[in-house]
Amino acid sequence: MFGYLRPVKPELKVREYETYKSAYCGLCRYIGMDYGIISRLTLSYDCTLLAMLIMSLKNESVNFSQKRCVLNPLKKCCFCLSGGESYRFAGAVSVIMTYYKFEDIILDSGFFKKTAAKLLKLLFYRSHEKAKKAYPEIEEIAKTMVTEQAEIEKNKNAGIDPSAEPTATAVSRLCMLIGSDDDEIMILREFGYYLGRWIYLIDAADDYFKDKKSSSFNPFVNKFKKNEELDNLEISDYCNATLNHTAAMAVSAFNLLNLRLHKPILENIMNLGLAYMQRKCLFIDKRKYLERSDANERSV
Amino acid sequence: MKDPYSVLGLNPNATDDEVKQAYRELAKKYHPDNFQNSPLAGYATKKMAEINEAYDQIISERRAAKKNAESEYYDYNAADVQNNSNYIDVRSLINSGRFDDAEMILNGVPVEGRDAEWYFLNGVIKSNKGWLDEAYGCFQTACNMDPSNREYNAAFNRIKNSRSGVGGYDRGGNFVCCTPCDICSGLICTDCLCDCCCNSF
Incomplete structure (x- = not known):
């Protein structure tokens, strides 16, 4: 469930795009410094958003520097190097969440994927231990999320709302950790809840056909199991409506936050990025997937 | 009591139109309708009251000075409460x-x-x-x-x-973004521009 929170690039100004990129590179660098080179692989757009949100709320002054990229030493990248605390927090979230993602894969996948996930989990073992020590509260949140999710998935007919609850609550609690006064914490709780819910639901909607085929757990498959007569477009429309409503709730809480930095970028992600991702996952990728599987069936 | 201008995010020499515009934008953001059935309702209502108060104060001050400015604000009434409720x-x-x-x-x-x-x-x-x-x-x-x-x-x-996509994605509506067609036409344009400066090919 990583990588759904992205800005819409054509709508960013060049300097905003550069800032976003340097925050991304800055987070990568901090993860590398704190948890070693392998952990840099856990870098995601979602955690970049988290780091930028913290910087924005805390008004951590930003300065840029140029260093060589680890992945491509020939290229010099701009790094946004201030905001150490926000990067450290987002980095720990990234490492811990990835670790538990593997745990989740081990629980509900076939033999080969399971073995691969076990190996990868071993690889991240040490960085996870380190992050756990530095931020026990994040560890606790992630652990609760995974156990509650497993509990809910035991019920093969679980609805959309209860299925989204563990992720929504986890993101909500994570966001509450970064608030500084009571009002802000209350807003962040709502914002986080709906953002987490949106992330969970877009992931579920994105995997709809894959999960339906392999009969894996998916709340949307559960929902439409009984109405066989609905066509794919109607299903996509229903998922889209649920996501719209969730996004609208997240955005109205987001508008109440007092953002001191990176405001246009964060607004781009919330106001355009979410909608763009819905369009991409529900109406573009899905159509391609269906066309491909149609062609396969015909050739068989 | 807070300075009414700082509540609306303005400085005291803002024009009447700027005051109105700032008020409208804030009212849109904090309007209790956005937070119906949400735990943030209390916070938004409080903010909205602050904004209304600040706006009223500015407007009445200015009216006293000019005697012809108009006051205009969103009137929010709580939903009608049922009297004959079973619950x-x-x-x-x-x-x-x-x-x-x-x-x-x-x-x-x-x-x-x-x-x-x-x-x-x-x-x-x-x-x-x-x-x-x-x-x-x-x-x-x-x-x-x-x-x-x-x-x-x-x-x-x-x-x-x-x-239905107020602020979200509406399949029927327009959404500004890059389609494969845009990319193609973009590339053609770039190619034309390349031809301008390096006319060797």
Whole structure:
């Protein structure tokens, strides 16, 4: 469930795009410094958003520097190097969440994927231990999320709302950790809840056909199991409506936050990025997937 | 008391139009309609009151100075409360924010005894918990059972509005983004520009 929170690039100004990129590179660098080179692989757009949100709320002054990229030493990248605390927090979230993602894969996948996930989990073992020590509260949140999710998935007919609850609550609690006064914490709780819910639901909607085929757990498959007569477009429309409503709730809480930095970028992600991702996952990728599987069936 | 201009994010020499514009934007952001059935409602209402007060103060000061400025603000009335409710206890629990207790009472009602109001109140509780999908189903059922009720219709319409892509993605509407066609035409343009400066090929 990583990588759904992205800005819409054509709508960013060049300097905003550069800032976003340097925050991304800055987070990568901090993860590398704190948890070693392998952990840099856990870098995601979602955690970049988290780091930028913290910087924005805390008004951590930003300065840029140029260093060589680890992945491509020939290229010099701009790094946004201030905001150490926000990067450290987002980095720990990234490492811990990835670790538990593997745990989740081990629980509900076939033999080969399971073995691969076990190996990868071993690889991240040490960085996870380190992050756990530095931020026990994040560890606790992630652990609760995974156990509650497993509990809910035991019920093969679980609805959309209860299925989204563990992720929504986890993101909500994570966001509450970064608030500084009571009002802000209350807003962040709502914002986080709906953002987490949106992330969970877009992931579920994105995997709809894959999960339906392999009969894996998916709340949307559960929902439409009984109405066989609905066509794919109607299903996509229903998922889209649920996501719209969730996004609208997240955005109205987001508008109440007092953002001191990176405001246009964060607004781009919330106001355009979410909608763009819905369009991409529900109406573009899905159509391609269906066309491909149609062609396969015909050739068989 | 805060400086009314700082509440609206203005400096004291802002023009009347700027004051109005700032007020409208803030009112849009904090309008209680955006936070119906949400725990943030209290905070938004408080903010909205502050903004209204600041706006009124500025306007009346200016009116006293000019005697012809007009005051205009959004009037927010709470939804009509039903007088003949069967669930007065549940409603008062909801109003005081004790959603778990209200939910427990509602769950105690046997399935065959559940009327339109039951579904409406259940929807309100679900919506406060963030369980938007069930809230949608509940409001829909309430409206189907009692299509003439204004309270249920208002709640259902609000939820339908949010679902149909106000601020989200609407398949029927326009959405500015890059299609494969745009990329192609972009590349053709770039190619033309390349030809301008390096005319060797």
